[in-house]
Amino acid sequence: MDDDLTISELRQLGTGLLGEAEMLLRSLAREWNLYQLLILVALFLSAMAIRAWAAPRFHDWMRSHKDWPMWRLRMLIVLHRRLTPIFFVALLWLTVWIMREATWPSRSYLLGVAANLATAWLVVVFATRLIGNPLMRTLVRYSAWIWIGLSILGLRDEAVRLLDGTALSMGEFRLSLWTLVQAVFWLCVLIVAARFVTNSASARIRSNEDISPSMQVLATKVLQIVLYAAAFFTGLRIVGVDLTGLAVLSGAIGVGIGFGLQKVVSNLVSGVIILLDKSVKPGDVITIGDTFGWITALGARYVSITTRDGKEYLVPNEDLITGQVVNWSHNNEFVRLDIFFGTAYADDPHKVRRVAIEAAKGVTRVLTDKPPVCHITGFGDSSVDYILRFWIEDPTGGLTNIRGNVYLALWDAFQANGISIPFPQREVKVLEGSALDVARARSAPLSGD
Known part of the structure; x- marks a missing residue:
């Protein structure tokens, strides 16, 4: 019975569509309906001409308001891209009003239908711009156009009965196409609303300096979870799904x-x-x-x-x-860095410490209100070992580069003050009678030559 009912409703819907198409074709043969089609074409061409004149001026006006909020500029960009349909709808409704006042309503019937369809198309386009997901936006946009078109043609009830008749039943649970369509629609609407509220609330939370950055992130995440979960379960409850x-x-x-x-x-x-x-x-x-x-x-x-x-x-x-x-x-942002170096035993350690501290103070990014310090850490095999400590307050600027700049400043300061940086030296002695000594004696030239 359900299958027979579905087929019957499908035939009824198809018959209704064919009837509307047949009536439209017949009406097109009438003189006034042909005039209305010509008026539609003329209005569309007029809208394109007005758009060609107004678009550059509107664009220049937008460029003069770059300091406006981003959401307002985006809305202006959307309006700029839709100037032709906006002008077309305005001219269409003005023409319909004039014709209904000056002549019989039947002579503007097609213009009225076109005005309703064009207005619905424009409203849906602007409304769906609030949906960020491209797939969801396209789905909602085309679904709204189909639904509005069926309503204008008077076939909405037949479509609802057809969709509700196509269902899957499992015990007491019944899922029809109409329920599924409603669920998708309300979920999209509620998710878009939840997304809008979340973005607005998140912007306010981030602008509140009394809340720490970590708590701002936590509050935003909790708000997203709560709102999206509420949107999901509310959408299911609206269409009658038992939770x-x-x-x-x-x-x-x-x-x-x-x-x-x-x-x-x-x-x-x-x-x-x-x-x-x-x-x-x-x-x-x-x-x-x-x-x-x-x-x-x-x-x-x-x-x-x-x-x-x-x-x-x-x-x-x-x-x-x-x-x-x-x-x-x-x-806090303060970071202390350490670098190590060594000087020769012949250099005065008091002078080395003083020169090293002054060299570090002259490097950009090294803090002077937290002055550098230099200490002897030990007596090495070939040098007196030192540690130089200094502070910075911008670790995001890098650590390796500031260390390299301080080392370079130490090099220049030591060169200017005659302080040497020793390096290990080794003496190699060739033992008498070794293979290397014998080979060297054989290769030496004779004394008489």
Whole structure:
């Protein structure tokens, strides 16, 4: 019976569409309907002409308002790209109003249908621009056009009965195409709304300087999860889906997580712990293993670290919890660096320390309010060993380059003050009677030559 009913409704819908097409073809043969088609073409050409005149001026006006917020500029760009249909709809409704006031309503019927369809198309285009996902935006856009077109043609009820008649039944559970279409529509609408609210709230949270960066990330993530989950379950409830069965599904998912997704869950939990204990936050300069860089983003599964050479490393959150991490800017941005050098025993160590400190002070990025210090660390085999310590406050600028600049400043200062940097020297002695001594004696020229 259901199959017969579905086939009957499908035939009825097809008959309705054929009837509307036949009526349209017959109406086109009438004199006034041909006039209306010519008016449509003339209005469209007029809209294109107006757009050709207005578009450059509108573009120049937009360029003069570059200081406007980004969302307003994007809206203006969308309007600039849709100037032709905007002018066409405006001219179309103006013509329909004039013709209905000046002549019989039947003589503007096709123009009214075209005006309704064009207006619906324009409204759908602007409304779906709020949807960021291209696939979802295209799906909602075409679905809305089809639904509005069926409503204007008076075939909406037949389409609803057809979609509702095509269903899959399992006991008391019944899933029809109409329910599926409603679910997809409401889920898209609610997800778009949740995304808009999330972005707006996230922008306000990030602009609040009283909230730490890690708590800003945590609040944004929690808000996203809550809003998207609420949108999903609300959409299911709107279309009448019973959510009690999801309890069994959630239990099965929990078992699956326990056995197969341990690493994923571990990284998710580690991410929450990192956000709560504030051990690292966006902007911190850290060293983990052989990777040195600053944190650009805290994700649900990983931490993004950008190094000085432009590489971006995605480190799992679990590694930051279980491994050793050096946070160069945990409490403040000040970082102390050490470099080692040695001078000859003939050089006055008091002078060496003084020259080294002055040389370090003259290097850019070395802090003078935290002055460098230099100490003797020991007496080596061929040199007196020193350690030079200095502070910087911008570790994101790199550590190797500042060390190299300080070494270069020490070299120039030592050269200017006559301080030498010794290096190990070895004396090689050839033993008398050894093979090398005999070979050298044989190769020596005779004394009489």
